[in-house]
Amino acid sequence: MTQTPAYEVVVVGGGPAGLTTALYATRLGHRTAVVNREGGRYESVSFVHNLVGVSEETSGRDVTALAIDQLEEYGADYYQDDVREVERVGPDDAPDFENESDGTQFRVTAEKVALRADRVVFATGFTDVPPNVRDLREFTGRGLHYCLHCDAYTLGDEPVFVLGRDDHAAHVAMTLLNFTDDVDLLLNDEEPAWSDDVSEQVREHPVEVVSDRVDHAYADEDPDHGDGERWLGGLEFADGHAREYGGGFAVHGKEFNNDLAADLGCDCNDDGSVAVDDDRETSVDGAYAVGDLTHGQNQTPIAVGDGAYAGIALHKDLRRFPVAADELDRLDDLGVPAMPDDLRARMWRVRADDDHAGMTPPDR
Helix, strand or coil: CCCCCEEEEEEECCCHHHHHHHHHHHHCCCCEEEEECCCCCHHHCCCCCCCCCCCCCCCHHHHHHHHHHHHHHHCCEEEECCEEEEEECCCCCCCCCCCCCCCCCEEEEECCCEEEEEEEEECCCEEECCCCCECCHHHECCCEECCHHHHCHHHCCCCEEEECCCHHHHHHHHHHHHCCCCEEEECCCCCCCCCHHHHHHHHHCCEEEECCCEEEEEECCCCCCCCCCCCEEEEEECCCCEEECCEEEECCCEEECCHHHHHHCCCECCCCCECCCCCCECCCCCEEECCHHHHCCCCHHHHHHHHHHHHHHHHHHHCCCCCCHHHHHHHHHCCCCCCCHHHHHHHHHHHHHHCCCCCCCCCC
């Protein structure tokens, strides 16, 4: 009978939060796997901003590729696959299962692989609700943006637009006045849905509210970006007039990719994000969630921080040292060290590669 690969930690999703969780878990000595579907949201990011030590020309795909290389160097496994189900299991559910820690709680089933896990981490993020404007989506990351704190800086003091009609869209438009004095709030032939208080704010701020329907987007005919890619030049409206823009933001909300976590029984917040505690553990014991799935902040450094918190929490959860005072009589049964032999061997190899050339691991 074919045995199902067994891991202490399986991370579902390969954005910065999931990859950081896996990196911490692996370097802390846990057999770890990442299962990530191809073409995730982070891989479509043209330029990663606000990440210390990373060049502004670096793409999300670049960061992802480097992180995968790091994981595999430390001994983690990376599966390019689409997870379809995460379910609870018991010791009698899988006679084919071999696990060093005997703590299996979950089966992770993807299209091509099935894995067993002591702990599972959801890092599936969210999906932006796209704008209903012809040709605009092709300029994502090159004039069309979703994150104010990432990309307002890149637009300089040029004319900008905000597509949306709720309180959040109005606040984004007013916040952009900190960067430029030329901001259009485009309703795209819909009625505003903001509150009375926000309506008063919009009236008093120098934001142009445009109710006309936006017909399509067009490219900059003389781009000065030096990368050979088509950048947004502006928008044409249904009545035939056009307006040049340096770029803008689509603010139509987000849909949290919470299906796997919710099906497992994890509690979700009112907005659809997955509820977690300070350790990033969900309401289901042994199931964690990190990154945008839990808050939608859409910030790489915040996602990385979530992954670090979760990785450390997982280590404390899975390892037994230090032993509580009232359990010291069980010390002989714990086994030392807990790190698998092959991961410990990699630790010595990495140390030798760094600055301990010629060192050999001690005999055991």
